[in-house]
Amino acid sequence: MTRQRPRRRRTALACCLLLLAALAGGGCADRSRETLVVLGPWTGAEGTAFEAMLKRLEDASPSSQLRSSRGGPTGVTYTYKGTRSLRETLVAQLEAGDPPDVAVLNSLGELTEYARDNRLEPLDTPGHPPWAPRVDVNGSSRTYWVPLKVDLKSLVWSKEGGERDRARPRWCVGMASQATSGWPGTDWIEDLLLHRSGPEAYARWATGRLSWRSPEVRGAWTAWAQLLGERSKKSVDLSLTTSYEGTSDPKAARPAPRGLLNSPELDCTHEHQSAFIRYLYANAKGEEGGGKGSGGGVRVDPSARFLPGPAAHDGAYEVAGDMAAVFSGSPAARELVERLSGGEARRLWHEEAEPELRPFFPGAGDPQPTDPGGGKAAALLTGKAETLCFDASDAMPPALRDAFHRAVLRYFRDPSGDRLDTLLGQLDTVRAETGLQGRGTTGHNSLPPEALCAPPTDG
Template sequence: MNRPGARTLGVLCVCLVLLGAGVYAGVRWARDWEGSVTLLANWSGTEREQFEEHVVEPFEEKYRIDVVYQGSSALSQVLAADMAAGDPPDVAVLPGPGELLAYAVDGRLHPLDGLFDTGEYDRFWAPEVTVPGQGAHTYWLPVKTGLKSMVWYAGQAPTAQSAGQPARWCAGLESGATSGWPGTDWVEDILLQQAGPGVYADWANGRLPWTDDAVRKAWTTWAGLVGAGDAARAEQVLTTAFDADCAAGRLEHQGSFRAGHWREESGDYVHFSEVVPEAGADAGAWEVSGDLAAVLDPTPEAERLIRYLADPDTALPEYTANRAAAADTEQDATEREIGTLLREPGRTRCWDASDAMPRATRDAFHQAVLRHFADPSDLESRLRELEALRRPQNLPVCSTG
């Protein structure tokens, strides 16, 4: 039997690729789109799949608007480059309000006033932000939110004494272009529990020096808890991914996105204030995170997408901040409790401080915790470097909702 030669196979492969592309294009054309909207976010893997399946596809079916999703783990760098080139996405989803505030001040963001009912959200999640020369407007919408200040465990609940042993803690600081952020979560949460929401908010807003004793104490507490400075441990922690498996019997200071992992271990969580050394009288506030959608090009399609994301009936992934949204019947008891903690009035919630800071400060903070973990003896140099970047701003960092 004659076998096809390499050249014939190559031509055949090219034809199949072109045929596949043509079929795909035909399917897209057959949908008879009435417009399109570009969306930039950092979701990948399962996160992206869930968002596209539960949010994007129903939106496209309902409104005949094609959502062109652009995903990147280097979100800030990609958005800055797009801005510089004069070709920003229609909608961008960024973690936290700090970077978005800078874009609003520069006149890059378009107000979302009238596109959704801000009364369905704690002011903290979708605030009116006053920008010089532009008045007060709402510039972002929370798409998904997360709870922090959690210590996960399996078995016996941790105490302040048992949690004081560095070997008990799982820790991983590696996260690609954003490596270091899990360490900033530690420092932030320790400051929040030791000094209280007022001091924490001033610090996040650049109104409290990095060299303040309360901030310095948070850094040294973290170093002691996790065993910073130990060469072998530093090498392991600095190269371990933030979402690496954590065995039963260990403790993990990590957010609500870890609920699935600890469910498999029959685990639970306690509030960080129960184990952090020298928790203050105002301890007990929850640190939280959120992915916020903002409009950079106010096309009708972009505004339609914002309205859809704010609709209480839209099945957003994980945890929504919309108080009018129906309970997710597929969530287990722990997940329902987390959702309540994120939305329930009367609870003190504070933004992840690094996500509320300007981009340059946030990125330097990430790097500083990596260096501090490797060598905690040079803390004063780290704090002075960060102090040089401090710029006062005015964001609603904490709220009792």
Template sequence: MRRPRLAAMGSEPGTPCDAIGHAWVNPAKGGATMMGRLIRVLALVSAGVLGLSACGTAGTSGKLGGTVHVLGTWSGAEKESFDAVMKPFTDQTGVKISFEATRDLDAILQTKVAAGNPPDVTAAPGIGTLIKLVQQGKVVTLDDKLDTSQLNANYGADWINLGKVDGKLVTLYAWASLKGLVWYDPKAFSAKGYQVPKTWDELMTLQNKIKSDGGKPWCVALESQAASGWPGSDWHKEIVLSQAGPTVYDSWWQGKTKWSSAEIKQAWQTWGQILGAGDSNVYGGKQYMIATTFGDGGQGLFSSPPKCYMFNQGSFITSFFDGYTPKPTAGTDYAVFPLPDVNTANAGAHVVSGDAFVMTKDTPQARAMLKYLATAEAQDIWVKRGGGKIAINKQVSLSDYPDAISKSLAQVVVDTKIARYDAGDLMPSDMRNAYWSAVLKFAQDQSKLDTILSDLDKTQATAYASP
């Protein structure tokens, strides 16, 4: 059997249940909105808040009650933000949220499904994680469970289509993160007379200057338990898109362009230039890269003297910065610039990702939760808490972002000329896991690149087949 076709990226409430209908309606805010601009950038079309087609056993009591069991990856500040987002929902509906966190989402979810005890809702880093479950009929399709016509008023077509497999809606995206961002301490830059690079050549010149001054250009942290390696894959994906362009990028994640192709290999080699021969550009070398948890990777920016001067990570990383001691201040202790274009023919290209919510057990409570997560009220709470999340609902205003850094991240999205979803999150899980493992192997020994790519080609040959 073939692999299902994954869609490419490029009013009044209708529920009869007041507690999960009118309670979540948000009047359109005045003035231009950030997501309105994002929608224009990504060529999105307009559409409304996600509505319920039924209220289950809620009756007319105004309180639905019950519990939604959620499986996801969040911990620490991200989990605290999720709890804050869900509190108004629980207060209004009486529905409690039971959250189980794991970094080995694939294995835990497959085990639960096989045992006949799936979570009600799974919060995954992308639809690719769930492709096999979709093939097996283990994911609840949302088209006949939710009023998708209302979803279209507040979401754009690309974000809706990203949640479809073979034309069926199986995923709701609630927040987005921007990839390809370089974090730095502006005080450290100023002390050395360093300027923010605007081109790839300027970035190469800057890292050479930092080395000649006796410093280390980069901190790189690849550890993430069962998902170790993914931070390095973010480097590589951003380079593929910027260097080879969107056509190659799409063909690659779809399994049509081999890993050993000239374009994909060149992106690995370009990332190798960042790491430097023998990891000479990275604080702590390969041992530090492999052993350091991704959330701690930015710590070196804030030491005195700095252990490194730049750190590449997505917009969400600010939630981890907030947990550092002492806590760095946005705009004073850290600032950010987009990774410069590798190839100016693909200027303004950026990779984005999102939190994908999937119903793995159909309950009235799960339906109500998904409806709420699509609203501006829910997304506005996370946006205001910081942490680099970017709202997908276009009624969330740019003015709701809490500081200059978060507003600048939203502006990067506005300025993005070419946007593509995270390729790793779109790949089958076997391919994605092999990708992450390859990152670790490359970081340990760049000379083995040809062998690494050959192994990835072999995985690609089988990973896109049906289970």
């Protein structure tokens, strides 16, 4: 049973405490409102849209219309704090004993650790694999987080009109992403393993039941190197220092659109990237149509068309998500998380976000992006896909995930067989150190394999 932390209440009663002596008998009206703090990863336009949705959700709350017996407002206020250093901020707040009421994380591995360390409050909601599976804690299987927005990863973006390049793509690679540099490479390895070996092997590997030195895993690494082909040292160095978002040409007469496909230095035709990147390719199109813009037109297709492997696994797609969990003992925080994952919040969020930044939601009945690239991805995510498997590195314990990122960067620089053997051996060592100690073992930080893959659902 999780320990209950004291319910924190941030109030507007400081004036009463300061003026109590001077107000003999006058007093202050009870204007106390509980303020719930939501910590999340969205900044800029994404953060603005989420905050606007949160405010509208607060205004629509029945509790916001209540009045205290002395005439002042009561109820709950929602406050959003967005940061690009989410894990570091959350860890610091937990160590200080002042966690947010709600935090939004994209890592099932981190969430599982927090749940089993009794940091999270259980929720009265059913499991929702692959985004929010039930977790065994102290002998009880409960749900500890819910998906707010989700994403489709198994996609390839390419320049429209480059049909002659489809057989031999020139792959765009930008590996830089501040503290998390390397994740575009781990996405490649994960998608290749899923496509070549199928969901069962993928889930066993992601949860520590399959060795990094197994033929399935090793084969995904070597397949990636073969797809990328021969590269010069200059090309490798450029990819390692180029942001996954790309850069615009500083010599251009007018600012060129960002995105790796638009980066003149890379000179590439195809990019393996999640659906979220569509905000850089607002003119993206799928098979059913779309538009062209200053970038010459960009299309999006399932990655299975470009990856080597048996066609039997073409219906499996890698996905990711941002999940909300309760870190305080406030009943209002649990109520907020349930509201954030409900239909009203999704409708409001869809309305507030710019078209190319509108979130994907897990159910076919939810409002989804309708821009050309987003609409194509949404159709796959909510119906056409046969199996959805959660991002493997985000399902791993943080220490193993971070080691995976570093190993990908080293392998990208030197894809020799000897280097790969060394890297995979090191990753198996980290796997053991994090409690994922072999086939059939359920470590402290591990989810069961069946939690990671599931068919699309309506809700």
